Amino acid sequence: MQSLHISPGELPPACEELRAEVREFIAKNLSDYPAARRAQNWTGRDREFSRKLGERGWIGMTWPKRFGGGERSPLERYVVLEELLAAGAPVSAHWVADRQSGPLLIRYAPDTLAPQIVPRIVRGEVSFCIGMSEPDSGSDLASIRTRATRNGDGWVINGSKLWTSGAHLADYMIALVRTSDRTEARHSGMSQFLIDMKTPGIIVRPIVNQLGNAGFNEVFFDDVQLPAENLIGTEGNGWKQVVTELGFERAGPERYLSSTQLLLEMLDAADPDNPHHAIALGRAVAQYGTLRQMSLGVALMVANGEDPGLAASIVKDQGGITEQAMPNIAHDLFGGRTEPGSTLAEVMDYLTLATPSFSLRGGTREILRGIISRGLGLR
Numbered sequence: 001m002q003s004l005h006i007s008p009g010e011l012p013p014a015c016e017e018l019r020a021e022v023r024e025f026i027a028k029n030l031s032d033y034p035a036a037r038r039a040q041n042w043t044g045r046d047r048e049f050s051r052k053l054g055e056r057g058w059i060g061m062t063w064p065k066r067f068g069g070g071e072r073s074p075l076e077r078y079v080v081l082e083e084l085l086a087a088g089a090p091v092s093a094h095w096v097a098d099r100q101s102g103p104l105l106i107r108y109a110p111d112t113l114a115p116q117i118v119p120r121i122v123r124g125e126v127s128f129c130i131g132m133s134e135p136d137s138g139s140d141l142a143s144i145r146t147r148a149t150r151n152g153d154g155w156v157i158n159g160s161k162l163w164t165s166g167a168h169l170a171d172y173m174i175a176l177v178r179t180s181d182r183t184e185a186r187h188s189g190m191s192q193f194l195i196d197m198k199t200p201g202i203i204v205r206p207i208v209n210q211l212g213n214a215g216f217n218e219v220f221f222d223d224v225q226l227p228a229e230n231l232i233g234t235e236g237n238g239w240k241q242v243v244t245e246l247g248f249e250r251a252g253p254e255r256y257l258s259s260t261q262l263l264l265e266m267l268d269a270a271d272p273d274n275p276h277h278a279i280a281l282g283r284a285v286a287q288y289g290t291l292r293q294m295s296l297g298v299a300l301m302v303a304n305g306e307d308p309g310l311a312a313s314i315v316k317d318q319g320g321i322t323e324q325a326m327p328n329i330a331h332d333l334f335g336g337r338t339e340p341g342s343t344l345a346e347v348m349d350y351l352t353l354a355t356p357s358f359s360l361r362g363g364t365r366e367i368l369r370g371i372i373s374r375g376l377g378l379r
């Protein structure tokens with residue numbers, strides 16, 4: 001059982017100086033970036049913008065210098081993320097790599113893959129996708145069937161992945177696959193591989209979501225040949241590694257800041273003489289303030305070397321509730337009274353259709369609550 005203790009804490013003054021630098025960079029580089037695109041938040045993509053962030057040293061900020069990283073503190077990284085997310089900057093070209101693929105390669109492949117790949121992540125040159133879910137294996141990830149079989153010096157992969165965000169644009173995937181049969185030990189027999197998406201035998205088929213976008217995909221592997229060194233970490237240790245990766249995936253401030261543009265648009269459009277507006281938006285701002293303290297508390301735990309797993313799951317759960325409530329608040333306050341084509345209408349339309357996915361991606365609400373209750377010793 002883990003104790004639930006999230007201390008709000010303060011950022012050191014150096015972080016606030018960095019915040020000013022990031023704000024200046026955003027003002028310069030995104031001055032004419034439209035609100036409707038800012039609404040996409042961390043799913044917006046612009047490789048050139050990622051390269052510019054790389055030049056500033058704002059990707060791989062905490063990683064060792066020998067991989068090109070900045071060896072800066074997790075709190076400095078937190079401030080950069082917070083500013084980028086609040087501005088709705090187009091970060092998705094490097095987001096997955098910075099958040100989880102890079103740290104995973106550094107931890108589990110420090111002498112083989114990380115020296116080749118991680119410096120390119122730091123420069124904002126390469127994009128990663130996450131190969132976990134499969135048809136019939138989402139929440140129950142241990143039931144995956146995609147398989148890697150030894151062949152000569154390397155491995156051959158057959159099977160498929162599902163809902164793979166950005167696979168059509170990614171250079172690499174980190175895939176969890178089966179390397180031996182499932183035994184009574186449910187989590188045995190899985191391994192992780194680095195897959196170059198240009199390898200022959202990979203077919204990426206887009207899935208169009210209710211927004212009309214093809215953001216995620218089905219990915220098929222038909223005798224995809226990989227070199228031996230593309231095994232990440234130890235054969236059979238995939239489950240332990242993927243749990244570490246999911247920890248990186250769930251711990252950041254993106255798990256409560258995805259609907260920020262809508263809050264900003266509502267604050268702009270609010271009628272100061274309307275008490276209904278003041279009450280609803282005051283409550284939303286207070287929720288953001290509370291989540292920000294909790295999210296900062298998670299960042300402080302990371303900075304102090306504590307395990308943030310339970311606290312991060314709670315922030316993701318509560319953050320998702322707040323993010324998903326924003327379109328309802330907008331419809332309640334402004335529905336039927338926005339100019340068609342106005343910025344508020346565009347952002348509202350986008351988030352109305354996008355927010356249902358927020359409690360699915362990165363692990364569903366029910367699964368997260370199961371993790372929270374286990375962490376609290378309730379089951």
Ligand SMILES: Cc1cc2nc3c(=O)[nH]c(=O)nc-3n(C[C@H](O)[C@H](O)[C@H](O)COP(=O)(O)OP(=O)(O)OC[C@H]3O[C@@H](n4cnc5c(N)ncnc54)[C@H](O)[C@@H]3O)c2cc1C
Pocket residue numbers: 129130131132133134136137138139140162163164165166216357360361362363364365366367370
């Ligand atoms: C926008 C988006 C982007 C995504 N991107 C990626 C990606 O890049 N890479 C990737 O690998 N995956 C990705 N996913 C997939 C995502 O991780 C899965 O959708 C999620 O884990 C749920 O799996 P599933 O869809 O198979 O649903 P299921 O696991 O079939 O779940 C269906 C429902 O049953 C509930 N349920 C299942 N098991 C339990 C249980 N034990 N207790 C209580 N309730 C339960 C779930 O909460 C859910 O409501 C993405 C999903 C979305 C929506």
